[in-house]
Amino acid sequence: MSAVRRFIGSPEGVIGALLLLVLAAIALLAPLLFPGDPLRIAGRPLLVPFADPAFPLGTDRLGRNVLAGLVHGARASLLVGIAAALVAVAIGAIIGTLAGFAGGLVDEALMRVVDAFQIVPGFLLALAFVSVAQPTLPVVIFAIALGAWTGPARLARAEVLSIRERDYVASARIIGMHPLEIALREVLPNAIPPVLALSAVIVAGAVLTEAALSFLGLGDPNIVTWGSMIAEGRSVLRSAPYLSIVPGLALVATVIGVYLFGEGLATMLARRDRA
């Protein structure tokens, strides 16, 4: 309960949480708000915003409802952002814990792999991965996670190195727990909170990467995303710039919400440590 109070104590966190709640509600209610495929043709093409009450944000080059696309796009952005961050944090936490706990050659080898992933631009890696596999949603999620797990891995390893010297780990060793069991059941859960604080940055990065991938036409073509809407609007950029501007604004609002929420989380954790 006090964790909630600490979180409410930071105004940034509350604004971020509210923004994300609204977005999540929109994403969840999308099929009710705009039933049917948002990619279907709904009306006259290139209708400007605020002209027709049936299409408050107008229609695109093919006569698709922009507002419907926007609402459905929130699903893809949030889903990919959160799922990619979860995968990245999970991979990073496991590898970082193993490296920190095993030490020696295993640590050395795993950290060189982390280095290798860090010197390849994550976006190029995602590009290569999506081009090799088919551009479906799970592939995009995994491709983005591939470029994002090194941060959590380093952090988890550093945490483990400090945790493994503590008394409760020593006692677990003395009662004869298997090293793998100690790593996964005693060390990992305690190494996770600081890694979680980092996860807001990862979610934000994942949302932006997903948008960039689908902007380049490498997303799932059967799903409407904000990135693909911006790319769609590019061909009529001179006559109908709003088609590219509006989905971008939605992206900015989402990422700001994630950042603010993350700052709230960080303040909350900092206050817990100080208490």
Added chain:
Amino acid sequence: MNRALRLVGRRAISSIPVLLIVVVGTFFLLESASGDAVDAYLVSIGGGDAALVAQLRQSYGLDQSALSRLWLYLGSLLRFDLGWSVGFNRPIAGLILERLPNTLYLMGSATALSFVFGTLLGIVAGAKPGSLRDRVLSIGSLALYAVPSFWLGLVLSITFAVQLRWFPTSGIETIASGKEGLDRALDIARHLVLPVSALALIYLALFLRLMRAGMAEIWRLDFVRAARAKGLAPSRIVLRHVARNALLPVVTMLGLQAASMLGGSVVIESVFAIPGFGRLAQEAVGLRDAPLLMGIIVVSALLVICVNIVIDLIYVLLDPRVGASEVSS
């Protein structure tokens, strides 16, 4: 100087196994794709019979096993040979060398601008944490950092190229303008203003936030209180004591961001149709040209390694303690 040289040598040697992991990993990733460059080529020429397919595969070495091709690839890498691009029908190394300068201009100027203005504004904000200007800059930078670079590029392009017509919308220079020397350089600079701004503004926000956060931490430390108690001028405390110490983590971040900036330039180059390294990556994906994509990833890893060695050297210059302990250990 000797110390710096030894540091470079050590870093170069320790990056060899990492680079090897990159090469082998990328090779097997691209190997797992269904369809190769010959398939893509056949589609583009409208198909062919089995004999032609076999002959093409043989000429590109695609009929051999993956392991023996990996071995050959590693051997040719030692001779700086990146192989042959099927999609462009020319050597990959030459193709990359031709495209790389455009990306380096873009990245170099964006990095320099964002670092200089980001840290300066960070000092302005961090000089007085909690003040009005700190809040304005903090909120502004948070909002800016949330903007996707490609979208910012489009918005800048709509405003300054389409509406105001101040800058060209795309390309790296005016085609067939016959410009030489300084004129040509100015022409390229004019083409780069918008893409560089799109990339630099976002990293400016990052450096601003880092610098500000670092300074806010340092204000709490004892030596700052001591400097105050000594009666040093506030401007001297801000610049010589607080900002100077906060700069080191920002320099570290500069190295960590090198890879992400290279990735970001892929999208920016696509928005502004700049024939650079990043756009080449996108073209390689479109052409299903695995060796080209492989070469691009290897070269970008090399580039990031080089940037990080340079950053390490800067670090040694800024903080003599770092280099000393690094080399002796």
